[in-house]
Amino acid sequence: MSTHSTQSTGDEGQTDDVLRLEDVTKQFGNVTAVDNLSFAVREGEILGFIGPNGAGKSTTFDCVSGTMAPTDGTIYYRGEDVTGRPQHELVKAGIARTYQTFRPLNDRTVLENVALSQVPDSLFSRSDFRADTEEQTREICERVGLGDVTSQMPDELPHAGLLRLEIGRALGTEPDLLLVDEPFAGLTTEEIERTADLFTSLRDDGMTLVVIDHNMHGLLELVDRVIVISFGEKIAAGTPAEIRNDPTVQEAYLGGEL
């Protein structure tokens, strides 16, 4: 992971970009889900990526993480053009994501779920499961708050536990850049605080995060900077305070309080 750098506002002229999208468009037939979208993610920041329902946030994550290729535009990761690369290559390069709908392996324990998320090259030595893999897996389980339930099955976990497992599986790939899709949905206020603390600690260790969420209070408390999209287009970028008071953003949310 990389060293945390000093934050600043705005979106232009930075040289410490981890990720840069240039004019990215994604169409599904006649639907333009992402429309000529450009923005950068800086080393060591927690970036909020928000917008109303259907604005194109998850589709942007899909394009960045290699779940699908954009129709047009370019995605740079650490200066390299990675547009349209398959997900397994991007995972190896250091990009991980979580999904709104959790995707655990339901017939595997918590420990096995996290172990199996690790990049296959590092998982086995010949045919043996490496001892250091298990140690690392247990450390990840501890880190996400699942240290006491490593032998449980996913269906025994409460919603917050499944979220932690989703994050643990992403951490198993040892990402530099973690894309988190709506982590706070369905969590209590206390669980939101604990999850936000986990993200902050990951950032403090040098990871860069992009977080989508509709819980504005939780998100704006957490992030360093925010990009707002509506109908696939960027409509605002700034600090949480700037975004809270931005009339364009308030209008996009149909008068909803930010």
Ligand SMILES: Nc1ncnc2c1ncn2[C@@H]1O[C@H](COP(=O)(O)OP(=O)(O)OP(=O)(O)O)[C@@H](O)[C@H]1O
């Ligand atoms: N696979 C698909 N096929 C067709 N249309 C799609 C597909 N995926 C997304 N869309 C459409 O693209 C648009 C953007 O969807 P997306 O899920 O990216 O929005 P979002 O901002 O993540 O929304 P939400 O906050 O509700 O999760 C929507 O109009 C959606 O219906």
